[in-house]
Amino acid sequence: MSTSSSDSQTLPLRVVAARWESESITSYELARADGGELPAWEPGAHVDVHLPSGTVRQYSLCGDPTDTSRYRIAVLELPAGRGGSVEVHRELRPGRVIPIGRPRSNFVLAEADRYVFVAGGIGITPMLPMIREVQRRGGTWELVYGARTVEHFAFVRELDPSAVQLVPQDTHGHLDLESVVASSSGAAVYCCGPTPLMDALVERMSRAGRGDDLHLERFAAAAPVVGSSGEFEVELARSEKVVPVRPDQTVLEAVRDAGIDHPSSCEMGICGSCEVKVLGGDVDHRDDLLTESERAQCNSMMICVSRACGARLVLDL
Numbered sequence: 316m317s318t319s320s321s322d323s324q325t326l327p328l329r330v331v332a333a334r335w336e337s338e339s340i341t342s343y344e345l346a347r348a349d350g351g352e353l354p355a356w357e358p359g360a361h362v363d364v365h366l367p368s369g370t371v372r373q374y375s376l377c378g379d380p381t382d383t384s385r386y387r388i389a390v391l392e393l394p395a396g397r398g399g400s401v402e403v404h405r406e407l408r409p410g411r412v413i414p415i416g417r418p419r420s421n422f423v424l425a426e427a428d429r430y431v432f433v434a435g436g437i438g439i440t441p442m443l444p445m446i447r448e449v450q451r452r453g454g455t456w457e458l459v460y461g462a463r464t465v466e467h468f469a470f471v472r473e474l475d476p477s478a479v480q481l482v483p484q485d486t487h488g489h490l491d492l493e494s495v496v497a498s499s500s501g502a503a504v505y506c507c508g509p510t511p512l513m514d515a516l517v518e519r520m521s522r523a524g525r526g527d528d529l530h531l532e533r534f535a536a537a538a539p540v541v542g543s544s545g546e547f548e549v550e551l552a553r554s555e556k557v558v559p560v561r562p563d564q565t566v567l568e569a570v571r572d573a574g575i576d577h578p579s580s581c582e583m584g585i586c587g588s589c590e591v592k593v594l595g596g597d598v599d600h601r602d603d604l605l606t607e608s609e610r611a612q613c614n615s616m617m618i619c620v621s622r623a624c625g626a627r628l629v630l631d632l
């Protein structure tokens with residue numbers, strides 16, 4: 316899901332298992348060469364995988380957070396994609412050592428009595444540890460899981476079949492999102508999958524006045540970020556600088572041009588590593604992370620994609 320990373324905090328991990336999970340999906344288990352413990356993570360976390368070509372991709376951790384000896388990721392091979400998934404399938408053989416970033420999370424399990432998980436294809440991966448955590452807390456959950464055909468459903472054997480509704484697209488069509496919205500009243504709804512699925516669910520949940528009940532994990536930006544709303548300025552309060560942001564530039568680029576080193580990873584508004592506190596001004600939020608109410612409060616922004624509504628923003632940088 317990502318293209319590049321400035322995160323230098325990686326661990327050299329060995330691929331200790333690679334397993335076919337379903338049509339085009341392989342899972343990989345990664346462990347320290349010395350057998351030591353790995354950094355802890357919460358359900359919903361992802362890691363950067365630094366591939367031999369220099370490409371960096373982010374994958375959700377889909378193993379068991381209580382097992383600190385290994386991470387598990389799963390990757391859908393997309394021959395027509397940007398190349399990362401094909402490289403993973405080609406290079407991540409058991410025995411190979413590969414740099415892996417520390418777990419990060421923007422997809423946190425909120426407190427709720429009931430959870431409805433909606434997964435499309437490889438979007439099942441972040442749901443697995445979340446479901447395990449809900450079960451551990453004694454909560455109730457259900458999963459609506461769509462895939463191209465029955466052969467494309469992965470990890471189903473790990474889940475309680477009585478709580479899972481499988482919807483193969485070739486025989487049953489698309490997920491019935493109207494019924495997901497209607498039947499999830501009072502529940503926290505978590506969705507991960509293709510952009511059209513998530514956009515459609517956002518639209519339906521918003522229409523039902525339940526935008527804040529919906530939590531998303533995107534594997535690609537909702538829409539390409541092109542152009543801008545015009546030129547504006549960012550005042551960097553701590554650095555005491557005022558920096559112009561050109562229409563063809565992101566705030567992140569302008570900040571870096573001003574000599575300020577700021578972290579980023581996905582640069583598509585989907586990972587949260589560039590988040591900055593907003594001290595003044597209105598933000599044109601273009602990320603896929605903040606909820607509707609967080610956007611309205613405008614306490615922070617993702618400077619890799621979001622812009623100003625007005626002439627100036629004041630940032631805590």
Ligand code: FES
Binds near residue numbers: 582584585587588
């Ligand atoms: S770098 Fe990922 S959200 Fe900005």
